[in-house]
Amino acid sequence: MHVIGIDIGGTTVKGVLLDEQMELVHKSTSPTDAKAGRDAILSSLSGVIGTLTEASETPIRGIGIGSAGRINVGTGVVEYATENLPGWHGFALKSWVEEKYNLPVIVDNDANTALIGELYFNHLLIETQHTIMLTLGTGVGGANYFSGQVVRGAHHQGGEWGHMVLYPGGRPCNCGKSGCLEQYISGSALRKEAEKETGRTFLQGRDVFKAAQQDARVNKVVTQFISDLALVIENISISLDPDRIILGGGVTESRDYWWEDMQDLLNQKGVETEVTPSLYRNRSGMYGAALLASQMRKEVKSHEST
Numbered sequence: 369m370h371v372i373g374i375d376i377g378g379t380t381v382k383g384v385l386l387d388e389q390m391e392l393v394h395k396s397t398s399p400t401d402a403k404a405g406r407d408a409i410l411s412s413l414s415g416v417i418g419t420l421t422e423a424s425e426t427p428i429r430g431i432g433i434g435s436a437g438r439i440n441v442g443t444g445v446v447e448y449a450t451e452n453l454p455g456w457h458g459f460a461l462k463s464w465v466e467e468k469y470n471l472p473v474i475v476d477n478d479a480n481t482a483l484i485g486e487l488y489f490n491h492l493l494i495e496t497q498h499t500i501m502l503t504l505g506t507g508v509g510g511a512n513y514f515s516g517q518v519v520r521g522a523h524h525q526g527g528e529w530g531h532m533v534l535y536p537g538g539r540p541c542n543c544g545k546s547g548c549l550e551q552y553i554s555g556s557a558l559r560k561e562a563e564k565e566t567g568r569t570f571l572q573g574r575d576v577f578k579a580a581q582q583d584a585r586v587n588k589v590v591t592q593f594i595s596d597l598a599l600v601i602e603n604i605s606i607s608l609d610p611d612r613i614i615l616g617g618g619v620t621e622s623r624d625y626w627w628e629d630m631q632d633l634l635n636q637k638g639v640e641t642e643v644t645p646s647l648y649r650n651r652s653g654m655y656g657a658a659l660l661a662s663q664m665r666k667e668v669k670s671h672e673s674t
């Protein structure tokens with residue numbers, strides 16, 4: 369039997385159909401405009417699931433979904449979502465998909481699914497016991513994995529590093545607080561700050577890093593970004609002492625421009641935690657979601673057999 373793994377992002381819904389060996393059978397992507405509201409996301413989600421179910425020649429065991437927001441993995445309800453995903457807050461995503469497709473569904477936070485995918489598919493599960501993941505993209509996602517388990521917390525916000533306050537009273541955040549680290553080390557924050565400094569428009573984080581080589585004003589922004597990121601890593605390292613911190617998300621794609629400087633700063637600070645880039649990049653979320661779906665089925669099976 370096959371499983372489906374889905375990653376719901378702000379601009380695309382991506383999905384994979386995997387076989388029993390977790391090998392790729394089919395994939396599907398649909399652009400979405402999350403800002404247009406819940407119906408727009410659900411329409412893209414239906415398109416992707418429809419394509420994958422049609423492509424499967426064997427029955428499907430279940431569907432795993434990674435989504436932004438605080439997700440109650442038990443009920444599959446989005447307990448909290450910012451206005452980045454209008455209409456998502458409070459939505460019973462698992463029930464909606466289960467009723468539509470009559471298949472078992474598991475929903476988790478997208479940084480959790482990314483971390484699960486990254487560890488499993490890069491064969492790190494054996495050598496890593498304590499890992500933190502930070503995804504530096506439109507926002508900053510995070511996930512904690514300790515003693516072999518994802519730590520989701522008492523209020524479904526375990527690993528929400530993006531909304532840890534880095535500068536009290538600092539830049540306003542769309543979560544309602546001020547100074548959240550998402551407003552300093554996400555790709556959007558980096559672009560916004562470079563635009564504010566120069567009056568120019570930057571389409572991607574990579575453009576900012578490129579411009580920093582020519583323009584002292586942009587270089588200042590990038591230097592501050594690296595310093596903030598190193599501080600965040602230092603704080604995580606000292607408080608949780610993981611053996612590895614994985615950095616993913618769009619900003620990590622441009623790491624050739626900044627990784628060495630960040631590593632130098634971490635060495636100066638005496639940070640011992642190994643920091644590595646995500647190897648599975650933007651695929652880890654949907655693969656991790658598929659893995660969750662495959663494990664969910666096993667749990668149901670073992671429960672039924674006892």
Ligand SMILES: [Zn+2]
Binds near residue numbers: 531542543545548
């Ligand atoms: Zn915030």
